[in-house]
Amino acid sequence: RKLSSVTLQLLLHVTAAYFVFYFLFTLGLIIKKSLVLSYPSDALVCDIFLLFLLAALEFLHFYxxxxxxxxxxxxxxxxxxxxxxxxxxxTVYFLVWQSYVMRADVIISSVSLGLYGLDGVLAFSTLTRFARFVSLS
Structure with missing residues (x-):
């Protein structure tokens, strides 16, 4: 009996595809903000580091x-x-706590949070389905 979720699979792929856009757009915004605004260099390094950390975690999340x-x-x-x-x-860091938050940051981070929220709900329901089947066997 197949217990895997087609919906979760599709959503993981949509989230990964959206993340590529999110990453590139956020990196572009950070570069723009660093050129136009007085961006403290330690904050710039921190924001870029956290964006690349988010990319690594997203890869592991997808995998x-x-x-x-x-x-x-x-x-x-x-x-x-x-x-x-x-x-x-x-993602909440980039939505709320980064050095300069622009309207574009709010929009793309909110969409990302919505996708991650759906991912979490579907992953949790899939996990409970797996656990229930194992306990019944």
Missing amino acids: SGVKGNLTESETYVFGNLLLTGATILL
């Missing part, structure tokens, strides 16, 4: 979600849930 869903592995799906939490925290 663990897809692998966990396709192999019906509770461990990978649980890891995906943990990574979803970490990516949400970093």
